[in-house]
Amino acid sequence: MGNICSRSSNEPEAFSGPGRVVGASPSSPSAAPRAPLPAKNWKNTPGRTLGDSRDTQGGADEARSNAAIAAQKRAEEASSNKGKLGSKLAAQKAKTQTQTLGEVSQDERAARDADGAEEARRWQ
Template identity: 65%
Template structure:
């Protein structure tokens, strides 16, 4: 019953025939043309190579733009006039003594404990 859909003109399965030795690829048919091939492109000069400064002649422009941006950022940082909010907080933390740091941590822990106790009282625990 298995041969109901099979015909004798079907090609044999791929692995039923013996194999051939590596490198003994059959040569192409002599009457079959190789087909049209696209011409190989000439070496491209557009774009820029990875990791480089860019296309020839364009590297100076990008280097100048980058250095100008760095100089402008440096001037903005210097003209900010002080350290700003975060800088002043950091300076205040660095100026604290060990005792002041421990006192502040203890105060924070007490506040958290008091908040937890108040929450449990609201829940009637």
């Protein structure tokens, strides 16, 4: 009986070895495919210096100012071309909280009056 249950005749435990992908053959672990390395060796290039270098910042400052001017023109054009919905939105934003609450209150009173009139008509 001892030979039937001995460890030497049984297969090794399932989680005792390294893991593998489902469907891969258990006998030969294959290496994952790798992307090719870039042709140029970037380690030997000097790179850019950070900071206040005058010769490289001239173009960047000009581009930044041109972008700011273009953004300002777009904002001015968008604010002048509001259209119907834009003008309604601007009017709604211009209202104070008291005005908005007054309008809501007036709408609620009108709805209650309409409900009361309907109820009175049903009892006749």
